[in-house]
Amino acid sequence: MAEVIWGLATSHVPSIGAAMDRGKTEDPSWKALFDGYAPAREWLAEHTPDVAIVVYNDHANGIDLDFVPTFGLGTAERYEVADEGFGRRPVPDVIGHPELSLHLVKELIDEGFDLTVFQELDVDHGFTVPLSVWTPDPGEAWPCPVIPLLVNVIQYPQPTAARCYALGQALGRAIRSFPGDLTVGVLGTGGMSHQLAGTRAGFINPEFDHMWMDAIEKDPAKLAALSREELIAQAGSEGIELIMWLIMRGAMNEQIRKVHSDYFVPASNTAAGIALFDNRVSQPA
């Protein structure tokens, strides 16, 4: 069987990647954010999994509005870094893990999650920035193969928080049923509170974000009960991305141990959060 060894929740703001790509991580406006990443990065460097799954959304780069998959999974051997208009980020392309991907597709479809399957997909900042948060200096290659799990969050109606949590739980079961010993890291990306358009643009809700950060660890069912409208009201029209953290959380055990978390405002127009959880803790009897 394969085993989820950790979960990493992180914002995927493009400017975080740009700050790293342009050597600005020590600038006054960025230093605190990157200092806040350091403990998580150190722990992750000592706990490299065999494969990682990144739950993310595309931002009009890998897919268009011709078809909007509510949930999609990549089964490719390789994913190119998308050119979002002004050149690709100077980071390695992503090596996939088709064997695990195909297993997950079958298991999840058998559980009633009718996934869209991607044999070709360019991955944008929503995917590569979390990898950079995890591994700031990847060199020629990321630490392990990575599988993209796409979620539609930009066109209403997004999947409900409850459905995302249930997908995460099914994902956890599917990983555990893989016929082979693999260690797996799961990344849930996006958020935290932010809104890009409307007269409410620039909206940040630190009280909600801190509640979310606490509950994602201790009471994810409470978050899964939030309605789409409540999420948009509380976290902003783009803050609804936080539903992707619930997919990560669902794939993990009931009891998890928080290794590190941090919160920083602003990364561009966004409240940036990071939370790293160890999944290898003894469970209640």
Add this chain to the structure above:
Amino acid sequence: MTEGTPTPIFDGETSRRGFRMNKLFMSLRTEANRERFLADEAAYCREFGLTDDQERAVLSRDWQAMIDLGGSIFYVYKLAMMDGRSMQYLGGVFTGMGEADFLAAMKAGGRRDG
């Protein structure tokens, strides 16, 4: 300048309304298309089948109108990037605050009320 709503929702109806305009924005990811667009913006808009209102919004860079006429912020942003405009600039437009005040509000921890 149109009056913005507090929280625009990019739903199915909006996406239908903005479909061709968003297609145009998506096309601007390549240098060749940006050059063609800049050479004759109106012709490029017609090529993509924009409505007259959408064409006017694009040509005059009326960012609020683009959102009102079905633009997704992630798509509209591709045109803004081509113009060298930041998301903070757009925030300044949508809120009526201007870029400098919007940026200052973000640095001070973000906006609460909206």
